[in-house]
Amino acid sequence: MKNLRLKAARAGKDLSQDDLAKAVGVSRQTINAIEKGDYNPTINLCISICHVLGKTLDELFWDEVEV
Amino acid sequence: MKNLRLKAARAGKDLSQDDLAKAVGVSRQTINAIEKGDYNPTINLCISICHVLGKTLDELFWDEVEV
């Protein structure tokens, strides 16, 4: 399941996947995989992403997926 | 930095580390390490923990730590 809220929040800041990746210090492929729903990022990475995008965990990652 | 909110929420449900670990399907040591702040769990594990404890990501994990 894609993370469209993340994609939308990134678009709202006019950042490319690569821009966001650089801002949080990961590779572009990692951001791509998270948006695509391919894997399960660590909470610290999620928190970094939230800070860059001006959102909270609940806004971007809550209730997205079950384990 | 310890996650005292997690510890408190767990205590509020009267669960041991082992109880919570079983409820979310990880080892007791993993729960212990998360509460102790030793490492950086995945978001899906955080979400599972939140569900068991009746909290949201923001309540238990937001603003805890920087990357």
Added chain:
DNA sequence: ACAAAATGTCAAGTATATATTACAAAAATA
């Protein structure tokens, strides 16, 4: 239409989240 930028995706490698086993120490309870 063309060029450039952004995105999707693959393969192979590295770092680290998590498991398992085990034992000691602390806390709860009788």
Added chain:
DNA sequence: TATTTTTGTAATATATACTTGACATTTTGT
């Protein structure tokens, strides 16, 4: 106090998050 439960903490092993590099496709801008 004695006993049980819970917690803290190692060591070694495995699964997977994340990297790097590369290329194809799609989208955006001129």
